[in-house]
Amino acid sequence: MKAVLMTAAGDPEVLQVRQIENPAVPVGDTELLVRLRAAGVNPIDTKLRKRGTFYPDKMPAILGCDGAGVIEAVGAGVTRFGVGDEVYFCYGGLGDRYGNYAEYIVVEERYVARKPTSLSFAEAAAAPLVLITAWESLYDRGRLEAGRKVLIHAGAGGVGHVAIQLAKLQGAEVCTTVGSQDKAEFVRQLGADQIIFYKETDFVQAALDWTNGEGVDLAFDTVGGKTFYKTVPAVQVYGDLITILEPDPALGNLKTARNRNLRISLELMLTPMLQGLVSAQIHQGKILEECARLIDQGKLKIHLSNTFPLEQAAEAHRLLETGSTTGKISLIIN
Structure with missing residues (x-):
């Protein structure tokens, strides 16, 4: 063959x-x-x-x-x-x-x-890989329920565009980060409620403004690196932060996450x-x-x-x- x-x-x-x-x-x-x-x-x-x-x-x-x-x-x-x-x-x-x-x-x-x-x-x-990753992240790790507010990073990406749809199917409200107008239109068609242009806007402040200062119930990090640590203050106290990348301790620490009592979940569908x-x-x-x-x-x-x-x-x-x-x-x- x-x-x-x-x-x-x-x-x-x-x-x-x-x-x-x-x-x-x-x-x-x-x-x-x-x-x-x-x-x-x-x-x-x-x-x-x-x-x-x-x-x-x-x-x-x-x-x-x-x-x-x-x-x-x-x-x-x-x-x-x-x-x-x-x-x-x-x-x-x-x-x-x-x-x-x-x-x-x-x-x-x-x-x-x-x-x-x-x-x-x-x-x-x-x-398959993106379906399973998004499903396990939102439904199995995050226990997503109707009425929750969710931040999804890179919503136009492979995992992100599926995650937006699964979140909406569960009855959640979704904000997502994108890098261009074309991608903004794409995620809007998928059902995204709030779109954040991360190159021009502080996504943390945008998420806090969207939630009246409380932070999102669940944040889904598909980017990794510094984005994981930067996302912490965008999540409400006792909220969920899920990432599909391994956090690098050289790029930040979890002090703020601990003070906010966040539940942090690591998703690897290959396990x-x-x-x-x-x-x-x-x-x-x-x-x-x-x-x-x-x-x-x-x-x-x-x-x-x-x-x-x-x-x-x-x-x-x-x-x-x-x-x-x-x-x-x-x-x-x-």
Whole structure:
């Protein structure tokens, strides 16, 4: 099969198209052989490419956590799927097993959900990681309820644009940060109630003004770095601050957060895959099932801004690393 191999850690040029052996027909009871039609491109892919995978002794690697395609074979114990089913999932691509920058992949059944019928394969492949991340952050970590006020950083980004929609579906009010007028219009169409141009405006003061000086009930940090620490005073006392990046203690401290009794949550949707947590893997599969239902009902959208053929994975990485994209990027696998 054709695959994009990461031959070493480094610049996008380390992604090389190669012909390798097809994966075997599933030998495990609960495995699926999927003919991939598209793969999502995520920031985790570019980070692993630059610094090395979680398993540096297993090289070369095939990156790509997100995939969508058609099942070609199933294990004897598979109960939920059959040959010909169209599916999407977040599985592989961390270095210990092949990822989705390829023509085929073998996937455990519990990770998989049926592809939303209203989405193309490219759109579906762009969705799993950001859907699970936003869902776990707002619903599982943040326990978001109707009537709450939420600050979402980088609302036009991959995770951010899904988070706005999930927050609105829960009945929350949303303010979000953006960097341009085009992105402001984009998040407005998603339902954002208040838009903050972070390059021109102090987002903390803007959030306090929006909440009559109290601060938001929940802040969702998808940016990291200094933004995490700067967000603390924008959250009300006893509020929630959730981040998908690891806080850097060199950039700030949690004294103000402690004084405000904030509940701080760290979200890494890769944990079930990295630690082999079966019940959490099943939960993530169910999140994708529920999101597929919402998508097909027209209540949730995935914005796919750019597609590239599989052979141009390096170009997709270059674009993502500019930090200027809206929504998601996918690789088309013909």
